[in-house]
């Protein structure tokens with residue numbers, strides 16, 4: 001595990017219940033600042049629940065979960081953390097620019113702030129390469145373009161931490177590659193920390209660090225290189241399967 005001092009996210013014994021089930025069990029991990037950390041694991045392992053906990057929208061969270069030095073969900077984190085959920089949260093009957101104008105006005109209201117908002121919207125449009133589609137109706141955009149509008153909304157507050165829940169799901173390989181290039185650009189140029197979930201293992205290779213999850217637990221917290229070396233695997237998918245087999249064998253021997 002990395003040195004946790006100054007981490008963007010720090011979890012100690014993090015446990016989350018949903019309904020009558022414990023879906024995250026005693027997690028300990030740290031997400032370093034300024035890097036892209038991938039949250040990977042099969043469907044249902046708890047990735048969205050963990051992200052909802054980080055942005056402060058999840059109930060029944062116990063243990064420690066600090067985000068940018070404050071307890072997750074703290075009021076001062078509102079503009080410092082950007083969150084993109086799995087389904088694009090934009091108004092399809094508004095243009096791209098109207099969507100951004102609306103969310104910018106929610107974040108930074110008042111007539112006196114109008115010029116500042118216009119600048120923020122222009123920057124976000126530029127960041128996600130949608131300047132040429134600014135006046136298109138959101139409902140007429142492709143899936144990849146719509147994902148980029150959601151990302152632009154999340155970038156409006158110039159967040160220090162971006163939490164992206166499966167942003168590339170359903171996209172073709174070219175669009176996925178373009179989006180990953182954009183994440184790296186944002187991490188470098190905007191000095192943002194990115195926590196991004198996926199269940200596509202080849203995306204793991206694009207991250208600086210990985211949290212590999214299974215059944216509400218963290219199987220590994222390391223760099224892709226270190227994971228491959230430690231498990232003597234060719235790629236992260238093989239490393240993940242190796243760690244799953246190891247965890248199963250441990251469970252069997254404990255019975």
Ligand SMILES: Nc1ncnc2c1ncn2[C@@H]1O[C@H](COP(=O)(O)OP(=O)(O)OP(=O)(O)O)[C@@H](O)[C@H]1O
Nearest residue numbers: 018019021023042043044045046047048049050199
């Ligand atoms: N509202 C709820 N009440 C009870 N259990 C829930 C609720 N929502 C999700 N769960 C359960 O919590 C577990 C974790 O779900 P979560 O959505 O966090 O997984 P995930 O890894 O993000 O999955 P996916 O990749 O399919 O989005 C699952 O077993 C799911 O069935």
